[in-house]
Amino acid sequence: SYELTQPPSVSVSPGQTASIACSGDKLGGKYVCWYQQKPGQSPVLVIYQNTKRPSGIPERFSGSNSGNTVTLTISGTQAMDEADYYCQAWDSNILVFGGGTKLTVL
Amino acid sequence: EVQLVESGGGLVQPGGSLKLSCAASGFTFSGSAMHWVRQASGKGLEWVGRIRSEVDSYATAYVASVRGRFTISRDDGKNTAYLQMNSLKTEDTAVYYCIYGEYVLDYWGQGTLVTVSS
Numbered sequence: 684s685y686e687l688t689q690p691p692s693v694s695v696s697p698g699q700t701a702s703i704a705c706s707g708d709k710l711g712g713k714y715v716c717w718y719q720q721k722p723g724q725s726p727v728l729v730i731y732q733n734t735k736r737p738s739g740i741p742e743r744f745s746g747s748n749s750g751n752t753v754t755l756t757i758s759g760t761q762a763m764d765e766a767d768y769y770c771q772a773w774d775s776n777i778l779v780f781g782g783g784t785k786l787t788v789l
Numbered sequence: 790e791v792q793l794v795e796s797g798g799g800l801v802q803p804g805g806s807l808k809l810s811c812a813a814s815g816f817t818f819s820g821s822a823m824h825w826v827r828q829a830s831g832k833g834l835e836w837v838g839r840i841r842s843e844v845d846s847y848a849t850a851y852v853a854s855v856r857g858r859f860t861i862s863r864d865d866g867k868n869t870a871y872l873q874m875n876s877l878k879t880e881d882t883a884v885y886y887c888i889y890g891e892y893v894l895d896y897w898g899q900g901t902l903v904t905v906s907s
Binding site: 718731769 | 833839893
């Protein structure tokens with residue numbers, strides 16, 4: 684079965700740039716989404732089709748897709764961005780999530 | 790405003806059955822695919838499956854771990870999606886979320902907790 688791999692944790696200082704990677708076989712040829720989940724809350728879509736932001740998502744959230752790795756970048760990270768982040772893609776009509784990355788804003 | 794309200798969760802014994810409901814409002818339910826995603830306590834997200842709209846013949850797809858045990862259905866007249874869960878196992882214990890979206894999980898409900906335990 685298809686797998687997406689994320690680092691378990693990433694730490695960033697307030698105001699700095701956080702990058703969360705997601706890798707998978709031939710991922711560059713797929714559309715990837717990113718979801719943010721804060722403790723006790725439902726996930727929220729923050730990036731879709733690799734680079735697009737839904738309305739209401741701050742411009743500091745951006746995405747990129749290159750080769751077998753996609754990256755969620757948060758510029759000027761704020762304390763409110765501390766959350767779990769999940770990448771997601773489709774493979775053979777099955778939706779797959781990455782294992783999730785806990786972003787800590789120190 | 791999009792609203793998705795899950796219900797039907799609870800405690801069930803291993804081998805038992807449970808049916809979850811997802812009441813939707815604020816968007817054209819009949820034209821939308823609906824998904825179920827689950828999350829065990831302290832764990833990551835796992836897609837359970839989805840049902841497409843009538844235009845796409847109500848096609849369903851499931852993750853391997855639930856295929857043959859779980860069934861997703863919908864009633865467009867009631868703006869409601871369902872998840873019928875049979876032959877439940879302890880590893881099915883999780884919060885189950887209902888989501889609307891075709892290839893992107895646009896809006897998520899608040900989830901309902903299913904506990905499979907004797």
